[in-house]
Amino acid sequence: xxxxxxxxxxxxxxxxxxxxxxxxxxxxxxxxxxxxxxxxxxxxxxxxxxxxxxxxxxxxxxxxxxxxxxxxxxxxxxxxxxxxxxxxxxxxxxxxxxxxxxxxxxxxxxxxxxxxxxxxxxxxxxxxxxxxxxxxxxxxxxxxxxxxxxxxxxxxxxxxxxxxxxxxxxxxxxxxxxxxxxxxxxxxxxxxxxxxxxxxxxxxxxxxxxxxxxxxxxxxxxxxxxxxxxxxxxxxxxxxxxxxxxxxxxxxxxxxxxxxxxxxxxxxxxxxxxxxxxxxxxxxxxxxxxxxxxxxxxxxxxxxxxxxxxxxxxxxxxxxxxxxxxxxxxxxxxxxxxxxxxxxxxxxxxxxxxxxxxxx
Numbered sequence: 001x002x003x004x005x006x007x008x009x010x011x012x013x014x015x016x017x018x019x020x021x022x023x024x025x026x027x028x029x030x031x032x033x034x035x036x037x038x039x040x041x042x043x044x045x046x047x048x049x050x051x052x053x054x055x056x057x058x059x060x061x062x063x064x065x066x067x068x069x070x071x072x073x074x075x076x077x078x079x080x081x082x083x084x085x086x087x088x089x090x091x092x093x094x095x096x097x098x099x100x101x102x103x104x105x106x107x108x109x110x111x112x113x114x115x116x117x118x119x120x121x122x123x124x125x126x127x128x129x130x131x132x133x134x135x136x137x138x139x140x141x142x143x144x145x146x147x148x149x150x151x152x153x154x155x156x157x158x159x160x161x162x163x164x165x166x167x168x169x170x171x172x173x174x175x176x177x178x179x180x181x182x183x184x185x186x187x188x189x190x191x192x193x194x195x196x197x198x199x200x201x202x203x204x205x206x207x208x209x210x211x212x213x214x215x216x217x218x219x220x221x222x223x224x225x226x227x228x229x230x231x232x233x234x235x236x237x238x239x240x241x242x243x244x245x246x247x248x249x250x251x252x253x254x255x256x257x258x259x260x261x262x263x264x265x266x267x268x269x270x271x272x273x274x275x276x277x278x279x280x281x282x283x284x285x286x287x288x289x290x291x292x293x294x295x296x297x298x299x300x301x302x303x304x305x306x307x308x309x310x311x312x313x314x315x316x317x318x319x320x321x322x323x324x325x326x327x328x329x330x331x332x333x334x335x336x337x338x339x340x341x342x343x344x345x346x347x348x349x350x351x352x353x354x355x356x357x358x359x360x
Contacts, residue, residue, distance in 0.1 A: 028116030029105065035119045036092055042126040043085045049133055050078045060139035062251035066231065067139045074133055081129070085122055091115065147199040147208040150192045158186055162193050165306055169194070169286060174304050175279025176287045178297035181308035187290035188263055190308060194288060195261055205286075206256040213289075215266045219273050223249060226260075226274070242273070249275030254283075262289035268299040328360050 028035075053075065057067045095115050155162055169177050179187050198208045209229045211222055223245040227237055230252050237245070254277050262269060269289075271278060279285040289300065290308075297305040317340060324339055342355060 028120060029112050032112070032116045032119065033096060035116065035123065036089070036096075039085060039119055039123050039126075040089060042123055042130070043082065046078055046126055046130055046133070047082070049130070050075055053133070053135065053138060057138050061231075062248065063255050065139035068135075068137065071135055071138050074129070074135075077129055078133075081122070081125060085126075088115070088119055088122065146206065147195065148210065149196045149199055150210065152192045152196060153189055155189070155193055158190065161186075161308065162190060165190060165288075166194060166197060168304055168306065169288060171304075172281055175281070175285065176300060176302045176304075177289075178300060178302040178305040179288065179290045179308050180292065180294045180297055180305060183292055185308050187308050191261055191263055191288060191290050198259060204257070205259050205284075208259040208261065210261045210263070212263045213265045213269060215264075217267050217269065219270075220245065222269070222274055226276075246273060246275030250277060253277050253285075257284045259286045259288070262287070265289050265291040265296055265300070266293065268296065323355075323357055324359050 053071070057071065061067065095112060098112055165177070165179065168174060179190060181187055195208060195210055198205060207229065209226055211225050213222065220242055223242065224237070226249055227245065230249070231237075237248075240248070253275070260276060271287075276287070277283065277285065279287055289296075291297070294305070294307070321339065324335075328335065339359070342359075
C-alpha cells in the first residue's frame, strides 16, 4: 500500500531485545553509585596490600636482598592505576547529578554510559591486580662478585712483606690492620695483592670491598661506592641523607662477613658515620687501610699496624735489574755500575719501576 513496508515484531521479541540492552548497559548507569563505592573500596584494599608488600621489601633489602622484577612490576602497576581512579572519583558528583528516573537513566546518556563503563573496567583491572599480588617471596639474594680482582705489578722483592701482612690479618684477634709508610713505598701494591688473595680463600668471607679514600675525605662518596658494591638500585639511594645511607649500609653489612680495604687515608675515617660495623672476633670481619701517616693508625683504632718499608739494597737491585733488563745492562760496561748506584740510592719500588723502565 503506497510503497510502505509493513514490519511485524512480536511483543515478546521487543521485550527480549529491550531486556538484553538493559542487562548489557544497565550496570554502567543504574549501578553507577554502587560501582563507584566498590571502586574506592577496591583501591583502598590494593593500596594497603602494596604498603604491606613495600614494608616487607624494605625489610628484605636491609638484609642485602634485592626485590624481584615481577614484584617491582606489580607495585608499578598499582602506582599507575591510582591516579586513574582518583580522576574518576573527582568526577563523581557531576556524573551522579546527571542520573534520573531513580538512577535508571541519565540526562546525558552517552556520557554516563562511557563514565560507568570506565568505572567497571577499572574495578576489573584492580581485581586482576589483586589476584596477581600474592608473593610468597618478594626479594632474593643477588650474588655480586665476592672479590673484584685488581690489576697488580709482580711482587718482586715484596713477597715476604705480603706474607707477613696476610698472616697478621688472618689472626682471629686482628680486626683492623693499618699499613703505613712513605709515598711510593708500595702500600697500594701490597693492598692490591691482599685484595686478590681473598679470591682464593673460598667462602670464608661474603664480600670484599675496595675504596680509594684519597686526601679529601668525602663520607658520602665512600658510602655511595660501598652501596654500589652491595646493591644495584642507585636511583632512590642518591636522594638519601648521609645518616640514612649510614643506617642502610649498617643494616646490610651487619649480616655479612665482610672485608673493607681503604686505600690512601690521610685523616680518620669514622666508621660509624659511614655505616660500617666495627670488626670483632665475633663477626669475623676485617678492615685494612693504607696511609702515609703512622698516627692515623692510632686514630683508626687498629688492632695491629705494619710499616711498609723501603726495600733493602739487595731487594732494590733485584727489582731494578729486572726492570732494566739483561740486554740493557750488558750493552755497555759502565751501565751495571751506574744501575747499582741508582738502586742503592733509591729504594722505593715505585721510583725503581719508573726509572728502570725509562733506562731500559
